[in-house]
Amino acid sequence: GKGEYDHFMLKEIYEQPTALAQALEGRIDPENGRIALENFEPGTFADIDSVQFVACGTSYHAALYGSLALKQAGVQSTALLANEYSVSAPPIDDDTLVIAVTQSGETADTLTAMRHAKAEGASTLTVTNVVGSTAAREADEALFIRAGPEIGVAATKTFSSQAVMLTLLGQRIAADLHGEVPANLESLLPELEAMPDSLQALLEQSDAKAIAERYENSQSYFFIGRGLGFPVALEGALKFKEITYEHAEGFASGELKHGPLALVTPDTPVFAVFNGVEDEKTLKNAEEAQTRGAPVVAVCPDGHRAVDIADAHLAIPETEPDLAGLLANVQLQLVSYYAADLLDRPIDKPRNLAKSVTVE
Ligand code: F6R
Numbered sequence: 001g002k003g004e005y006d007h008f009m010l011k012e013i014y015e016q017p018t019a020l021a022q023a024l025e026g027r028i029d030p031e032n033g034r035i036a037l038e039n040f041e042p043g044t045f046a047d048i049d050s051v052q053f054v055a056c057g058t059s060y061h062a063a064l065y066g067s068l069a070l071k072q073a074g075v076q077s078t079a080l081l082a083n084e085y086s087v088s089a090p091p092i093d094d095d096t097l098v099i100a101v102t103q104s105g106e107t108a109d110t111l112t113a114m115r116h117a118k119a120e121g122a123s124t125l126t127v128t129n130v131v132g133s134t135a136a137r138e139a140d141e142a143l144f145i146r147a148g149p150e151i152g153v154a155a156t157k158t159f160s161s162q163a164v165m166l167t168l169l170g171q172r173i174a175a176d177l178h179g180e181v182p183a184n185l186e187s188l189l190p191e192l193e194a195m196p197d198s199l200q201a202l203l204e205q206s207d208a209k210a211i212a213e214r215y216e217n218s219q220s221y222f223f224i225g226r227g228l229g230f231p232v233a234l235e236g237a238l239k240f241k242e243i244t245y246e247h248a249e250g251f252a253s254g255e256l257k258h259g260p261l262a263l264v265t266p267d268t269p270v271f272a273v274f275n276g277v278e279d280e281k282t283l284k285n286a287e288e289a290q291t292r293g294a295p296v297v298a299v300c301p302d303g304h305r306a307v308d309i310a311d312a313h314l315a316i317p318e319t320e321p322d323l324a325g326l327l328a329n330v331q332l333q334l335v336s337y338y339a340a341d342l343l344d345r346p347i348d349k350p351r352n353l354a355k356s357v358t359v360e
Contacts, residue, residue, distance in 0.1 A: 007347045009152035009243070013333050014203055017196040019157040022146040023164050024193065033189055034181070035172050039141055045176040048097045050076040052122070054085050054113040055101035056357070058155040059162060061235040063101040066166025068228055069322060073174035073182050083360065085113035092120040097173075100126040101166070103150065103158040104356040105133020112360060114139060127165055129158050143169060152348045153355050154242050156333050159235060163326050164195065184322070191320040198317040202327055208334030211297060211312055215269045216342050221248040222264070222289070223332065224256060225273035225325065226282050232273050232325040236332035242350050243340040253285040266293035271332060272310070274300035275324035283309065299328040 005011040029036040051070055053063035060081055067079035078090060082100070092098070098117035102110045105128040114135065118124050126139035129147050136142040145161040167188075174182045215221070221240050225233035230252045237250035251260050253272070264270070272286040283306050286296045290311070298310035301318045314335070316327040340347050 006341070007152065007337070009154055009156060009337055009347050012150055012152050012157045013330065013337065015148065016157045016160050016330060017200040017203070019147040019161050020164055020199065021196040022148070023161045024195070025146070027168055028189055028193060033186070035168050035175075037143065037168060037172055039143075040169075040172055042172075043176055045097065045173045047095055048123075048173065048177065049095040050090075051078075051097045051099060051173065052090065052092070052117070053077070053079040053099045053101060054082040054110055054117070055079070056082050056107055056109050058159050058235060058238060059101045059103055059107075059110070061231040061238065062159050062162035062166060063099070064231040064234070065163045065228055065325070066099070066101070066170055068231070069167055070170040070173065073170055075170070075174050075177055080113075082107070082113035083109040086116055089116070092117055092122045094121045096122040098122045098124050100124065100135055100139060101162055102126060102135050103129045103155055103162070105130040105135035106356045106358055108358050108360045111135060111138065127162055127169070129161070153350055153353050154239055154347075156239075159329065160326055164192065167192065167322065184320075188320055188322060191323055194319070195323060195326070198319055198327060199330060201317055202315075202330055205315070206331060206334050207314060208331055209338040211314060212335050212338035212342060214312065215295065215297075216339065218269050219247070219265065219267035220263060221246060222260070222268055222270045222294075223248065223250040223273070224253040224270060224282065224285060225250075225275070225328075226253040227275060227277040228322060228325045229253070229273035229275045229277070229282070229328070232329045232332070233271075235329055236271060236273070236336070239333055239336040240339065242353065243336055243345055243347050244343055245345060245351070246339070253282040256285050257288060261288065261292065264289045264292045264294045266295070269295045269297060271297045271299060271335070272306065273325060273328045274298060274304060274306050275328070276321035279304070279306065286310070299331055
């Protein structure tokens with residue numbers, strides 16, 4: 001049941017520290033500080049020449065996150081919408097690894113993409129929450145995110161768990177391909193292990209409800225981010241539109257000036273995700289919106305330069321650039337939740353949507 005919470009979505013947002021602790025359990029070897037993924041011994045991915053992620057919706061945003069992280073680690077990688085895959089897949093061969101990211105393991109579009117890849121000779125791997133799902137049975141290998149059941153139609157804890165698992169998997173792939181431990185792993189691992197505590201701290205002192213109240217009745221809600229902050233901006237907007245039925249869009253920070261700026265008015269708050277990567281540029285992009293009257297909500301740690309310039313602030317704990325977006329995402333989940341609650345929406349079952357989409 002929902003216990004003390006009004007909605008499953010809120011319960012599941014608050015379950016994220018536990019979900020992440022379960023995802024990480026036993027997967028970082030404390031002896032040597034290496035990643036230990038049960039069915040993937042070191043060397044498993046040594047022969048891979050490129051990685052293609054396929055997924056839909058929120059899982060696609062997690063896949064984009066994983067793909068960008070892999071690219072940063074020097075691995076040829078791309079994330080594709082599963083429903084576009086059959087018409088737009090890059091070349092596939094025996095050395096291609098196709099990773100299907102799907103919470104339910106039952107999304108028809110994603111299964112079709114995975115079957116196509118398999119038929120073309122790729123190795124397939126699924127990152128899923130459901131043991132015994134179709135994806136888990138059909139993929140060559142499965143990696144389980146262990147988030148526990150997610151009842152709310154809007155995916156929350158499974159996004160965070162997928163992104164963390166893809167971070168671990170990406171480090172394993174990069175290590176296998178390059179024959180050495182990725183340079184940033186030493187600083188990343190302790191921060192990964194600290195994620196459950198960082199999230200707990202964030203949840204205990206979030207100002208998301210006040211922000212949702214402050215910007216109630218706006219015309220549109222925009223979300224911007226750069227690098228790994230970009231999929232977070234897309235996800236922030238998807239969650240917002242799904243459960244509030246208000247117009248929301250996510251953009252790469254630098255794209256705002258290439259068109260969307262025409263939509264910006266004092267009635268369109270802009271949520272800007274800062275993750276320690278070219279933050280000065282993102283700040284400039286946000287200020288361009290602010291000049292047109294838009295209130296800017298900076299999602300960043302206390303003491304960040306953006307806090308002085310923004311109209312409002314959602315605080316996240318200090319962490320590695322590779323993980324900051326995941327903390328920011330949780331603040332944005334809460335803003336969506338409280339905004340939908342103010343509008344009295346049926347948060348756990350938004351109109352026209354189903355938890356698992358089993359048709360193409
Ligand atoms: C959004 C949402 C959907 C799913 C998408 C894929 O909150 O839940 O966008 O992420 O339908 O579902 P899975 O991950 O089960 O393949």
